[in-house]
Amino acid sequence: MACSFGAFEILDSVKTIQRVQNKFGQRPIPSSEAELLNLSRAFEFDRYARRVQESLSLERRHKFWETQPIAQFKDLGDTTLREGPIDPPTPLSEVKIDPYNLPAPFEWITCDMDSGEMCSEAYHLLSNNYVEDDENMFRFDYSKEFLQWALHPPGYFESWHIGVRVKTSKKLVAFISGVPARIRVRDNVFLMAEINFLCVHKKLRSKRLAPVMIKEVTRRIHLENLWQAAFTAGVVIPTPVATCQYWHRSLNPKKLIDVGFSRLGPRMTMSRTVKLYKLPDSTITPGFRNMELRDVPAVTRLIRDYLSRFVVAPDFDEDDVEHWLLPKENVIDSFVVESPETHEMTDFCSFYSLPSTILSNPNYKTMKVAYSYYNVATKTPLTQLMNDALIIAKKKDYDVFNALDVMENESFLKELKFGPGDGKLHYYLYNHRLRHPLQPSELGLVLL
Ligand SMILES: CCCCCCCCCCCCCC(=O)SCCNC(=O)CCNC(=O)[C@H](O)C(C)(C)COP(=O)(O)OP(=O)(O)OC[C@H]1O[C@@H](n2cnc3c(N)ncnc32)[C@H](O)[C@@H]1OP(=O)(O)O
Numbered sequence: 160m161a162c163s164f165g166a167f168e169i170l171d172s173v174k175t176i177q178r179v180q181n182k183f184g185q186r187p188i189p190s191s192e193a194e195l196l197n198l199s200r201a202f203e204f205d206r207y208a209r210r211v212q213e214s215l216s217l218e219r220r221h222k223f224w225e226t227q228p229i230a231q232f233k234d235l236g237d238t239t240l241r242e243g244p245i246d247p248p249t250p251l252s253e254v255k256i257d258p259y260n261l262p263a264p265f266e267w268i269t270c271d272m273d274s275g276e277m278c279s280e281a282y283h284l285l286s287n288n289y290v291e292d293d294e295n296m297f298r299f300d301y302s303k304e305f306l307q308w309a310l311h312p313p314g315y316f317e318s319w320h321i322g323v324r325v326k327t328s329k330k331l332v333a334f335i336s337g338v339p340a341r342i343r344v345r346d347n348v349f350l351m352a353e354i355n356f357l358c359v360h361k362k363l364r365s366k367r368l369a370p371v372m373i374k375e376v377t378r379r380i381h382l383e384n385l386w387q388a389a390f391t392a393g394v395v396i397p398t399p400v401a402t403c404q405y406w407h408r409s410l411n412p413k414k415l416i417d418v419g420f421s422r423l424g425p426r427m428t429m430s431r432t433v434k435l436y437k438l439p440d441s442t443i444t445p446g447f448r449n450m451e452l453r454d455v456p457a458v459t460r461l462i463r464d465y466l467s468r469f470v471v472a473p474d475f476d477e478d479d480v481e482h483w484l485l486p487k488e489n490v491i492d493s494f495v496v497e498s499p500e501t502h503e504m505t506d507f508c509s510f511y512s513l514p515s516t517i518l519s520n521p522n523y524k525t526m527k528v529a530y531s532y533y534n535v536a537t538k539t540p541l542t543q544l545m546n547d548a549l550i551i552a553k554k555k556d557y558d559v560f561n562a563l564d565v566m567e568n569e570s571f572l573k574e575l576k577f578g579p580g581d582g583k584l585h586y587y588l589y590n591h592r593l594r595h596p597l598q599p600s601e602l603g604l605v606l607l
């Protein structure tokens with residue numbers, strides 16, 4: 160069961176307790192009324208501290224995660240712990256050579272995602288077993304093209320695309336993947352792995368297969384001399400570096416209401432709702448156009464400059480920008496604003512395509528969903544730029560446009576009629592400790 164205190168509340172209370180305790184350390188004997196009041200407050204804080212401690216001990220144990228080099232809940236608020244890598248790299252000669260043991264019926268495979276057959280198998284595993292919403296109404300349906308794109312960035316390692324098969328039937332029943340990425344945390348750039356697409360077939364859940372898969376991908380990453388990783392998850396494990404929220408902008412409100420993704424607001428009719436979310440037919444920013452290969456150097460400059468202001472962000476070079484941001488049909492859409500007069504590249508926006516399967520609706524099978532990716536506005540107001548992105552997404556027949564509250568997204572969400580979702584997305588770093596959890600606006604990283 161999840162703890163009744165959120166990680167941030169706990170950190171806040173621990174920090175407050177420490178502040179009060181530090182004060183008392185300097186002034187041993189309270190005499191004035193004010194000091195007595197402070198003392199009684201301190202007792203309250205003390206009680207609160209005990210409650211926090213108790214709730215932490217009641218908190219479900221994390222048998223696996225407690226053994227891993229990640230910030231633990233009990234470390235929250237401990238300002239004596241150093242920021243940065245938790246464990247030093249081990250000599251490569253000491254990294255385990257053999258794969259971890261799987262239960263006897265299963266075997267490891269390395270997935271060649273260039274092979275149509277392999278990619279199809281991974282696609283089918285994920286489209287039937289990957290992430291669902293809390294009510295099991297929708298399930299992510301990453302396309303094959305998307306998976307190939309997501310798993311083949313510059314310098315990728317095929318050995319980090321890992322499957323588990325049933326030995327006898329050869330059926331693929333689990334998957335996990337990593338890709339390399341340079342990620343800057345404050346002033347230091349780390350070569351990390353981004354971990355994604357961890358999936359165990361529904362029939363094999365709760366059998367502790369996930370920890371073996373995580374250990375195996377870790378081993379294979381260590382063999383390439385990488386020691387840090389970044390990932391996101393909907394679940395809370397020790398310890399999020401940030402907790403973000405998804406916001407949704409209806410593009411096709413009627414369908415979204417019909418399939419139960421959204422509800423008709425109070426005192427709203429369907430026709431008023433449709434009108435509320437209506438968008439212009441074409442974009443309004445002069446010089447707004449699709450990004451092309453020739454734009455890679457200018458987009459790289461724009462994006463590097465922009466991302467430098469966040470605490471955690473990718474360290475993109477031109478190869479990364481070409482891979483991650485050049486448009487790819489039904490995978491990634493990217494746009495630049497090129498000044499019609501000076502031909503200077505002033506702004507950039509992008510979204511990726513991740514449909515969801517609609518589970519058990521008689522009329523609709525799929526929901527077309529665009530996800531805000533990286534956006535940089537230096538001349539055009541960000542809200543206007545994102546409105547143009549919404550216009551394009553609508554023209555491309557997306558049903559909804561999602562955005563996290565990372566980077567500067569908060570500044571446009573309400574004005575552009577995004578509504579807050581109920582799901583949270585937690586960001587994690589493996590083998591890297593941050594002194595404090597971050598605000599979503601301090602994050603310059605979007606993981607797929
Ligand atoms: C240096 C390099 C390092 C590289 C590695 C970096 C770390 C990468 C980490 C992975 C990043 C993945 C990023 C993504 O892809 S996030 C997407 C995750 N996938 C899904 O949600 C798809 C649907 N669900 C499933 O397929 C299964 O429920 C999964 C496979 C998720 C768990 O399978 P199952 O339900 O059958 O459980 P179990 O009995 O085998 O194992 C239970 C243990 O697993 C821990 N658990 C459960 N879910 C997650 C989760 N999302 N991240 C991390 N840990 C998770 C859980 O707390 C417990 O440990 P502990 O609480 O007892 O300690």
